[in-house]
Amino acid sequence: MKIGIPGEIKAQEERVAITPAGVETIKREGHEVFIENNAGLGSGFSNEVYEKAGAKILGSPKEIFEISDMILKVKEPLEQEYNYLRENQILFTYLHLAAVPGLARKLLEKKVTGIAYETVQLPDSSLPLLTPMSEVAGRMSVQIACRLLEKYLGGKGILMGGVPGTLPAKVVIIGGGVVGANAAKMALGLRANVTILDINLDRMRYLNDIYAESLTTLYSNPYNIRQQVKSADVVIGAVLLTGKKAPCLVTEDMVKEMTPGSVIVDVAIDQGGSIETIDRVTTHENPTYIKHGVVHYSVANMPGAVPRTSTVALTNATLPYVVKLANYDLKEALERNEDLKLGVNTYKGYIVHKGVSSSMDLPYEDIEKLL
Numbered sequence: 342m343k344i345g346i347p348g349e350i351k352a353q354e355e356r357v358a359i360t361p362a363g364v365e366t367i368k369r370e371g372h373e374v375f376i377e378n379n380a381g382l383g384s385g386f387s388n389e390v391y392e393k394a395g396a397k398i399l400g401s402p403k404e405i406f407e408i409s410d411m412i413l414k415v416k417e418p419l420e421q422e423y424n425y426l427r428e429n430q431i432l433f434t435y436l437h438l439a440a441v442p443g444l445a446r447k448l449l450e451k452k453v454t455g456i457a458y459e460t461v462q463l464p465d466s467s468l469p470l471l472t473p474m475s476e477v478a479g480r481m482s483v484q485i486a487c488r489l490l491e492k493y494l495g496g497k498g499i500l501m502g503g504v505p506g507t508l509p510a511k512v513v514i515i516g517g518g519v520v521g522a523n524a525a526k527m528a529l530g531l532r533a534n535v536t537i538l539d540i541n542l543d544r545m546r547y548l549n550d551i552y553a554e555s556l557t558t559l560y561s562n563p564y565n566i567r568q569q570v571k572s573a574d575v576v577i578g579a580v581l582l583t584g585k586k587a588p589c590l591v592t593e594d595m596v597k598e599m600t601p602g603s604v605i606v607d608v609a610i611d612q613g614g615s616i617e618t619i620d621r622v623t624t625h626e627n628p629t630y631i632k633h634g635v636v637h638y639s640v641a642n643m644p645g646a647v648p649r650t651s652t653v654a655l656t657n658a659t660l661p662y663v664v665k666l667a668n669y670d671l672k673e674a675l676e677r678n679e680d681l682k683l684g685v686n687t688y689k690g691y692i693v694h695k696g697v698s699s700s701m702d703l704p705y706e707d708i709e710k711l712l
């Protein structure tokens with residue numbers, strides 16, 4: 342199979358959909374890899390290292406789309422790429438079609454096989470191609486909070502872990518899933534005082550077992566959230582209601598009760614945010630604002646700040662699926678891999694994912710009938 346990787350053109354997107362190690366793996370399986378000139382530079386991978394791994398460098402996205410049976414990307418195609426797409430081409434990337442109905446129409450019109458990283462789903466309902474980015478964002482949230490607690494960035498001027506004879510920072514994490522657990526791991530590693538609030542008792546039992554006496558878990562309800570937020574130096578928003586907007590859990594009144602110089606990092610901002618005073622999405626260039634004396638951070642693409650790590654983490658997870666798609670014809674690849682089948686959003690001009698069809702109000706077709 343001919344596999345093409347165009348450079349990402351979305352603003353602030355420095356990731357790329359394959360690493361040189363990934364190219365080598367695909368080549369060993371007997372496929373061809375085409376990469377756009379300098380597509381890997383933002384992640385620290387030069388044309389030369391890709392060529393050494395066996396890829397061919399092409400000068401323009403047009404050439405990549407023309408030659409490739411399967412396109413690998415990180416973010417959804419933008420309008421200037423729509424016309425390159427063609428019938429039966431496989432597009433494997435983060436799609437988030439509900440947010441870009443114009444792209445959905447194009448994929449249907451052009452009969453592109455659109456496979457979305459975010460809907461590939463394992464039998465336990467976990468989303469293996471979202472997990473790596475949640476791991477990155479969870480770990481980053483603490484790294485960021487450490488800096489924001491510093492006085493000259495608006496913080497109250499305390500060191501996350503303290504030193505002997507002083508109190509460490511109190512970190513309150515709302516949501517103990519992938520983001521929350523990774524944030525806790527980092528904060529505990531720095532010797533902060535950490536509390537996680539969640540509504541899933543089994544999850545809290547698990548976290549409690551793993552982190553033993555060093556972590557406090559608390560049931561998430563407005564009473565507990567108010568008590569915890571009030572005394573927190575750092576609040577990390579990490580909730581998710583799959584497929585829904587994040588619930589608002591920390592009200593403006595609660596934020597007003599926090600001490601000046603405290604820090605809020607709302608990782609759930611990409612789902613609308615869970616803190617009432619987070620009223621805007623911020624950027625890596627201008628990541629914070631201060632409201633009621635509290636530093637607010639609400640960057641929606643946190644992994645974009647660490648593209649090298651994010652690219653490697655993402656492609657570690659996507660590569661096995663890429664190999665499956667390349668080694669078998671599409672029907673067989675999907676029949677052998679139910680998780681991958683759930684990733685297919687558009688096929689032969691139909692929406693074939695129930696969730697996507699209902700969130701877009703477009704008719705659904707059963708992929709089994711079309712394969």
Ligand SMILES: NC(=O)c1ccc[n+]([C@@H]2O[C@H](COP(=O)([O-])OP(=O)(O)OC[C@H]3O[C@@H](n4cnc5c(N)ncnc54)[C@H](O)[C@@H]3O)[C@@H](O)[C@H]2O)c1
Pocket residue numbers: 472474475476478515516517518519520521538539540541544561579580581582587588590607608609610611612640641642643644
């Ligand atoms: N900003 C970014 O760059 C970025 C990057 C990755 C993920 N995210 C976002 O981070 C959020 C968390 O992702 P995740 O992968 O950890 O999800 P997850 O499903 O692994 O975990 C979410 C947790 O929230 C808990 N939860 C649900 N309702 C709750 C409530 N009312 N109170 C407390 N906990 C509650 C769930 O029980 C679950 O444990 C999502 O919104 C995701 O989109 C953002």
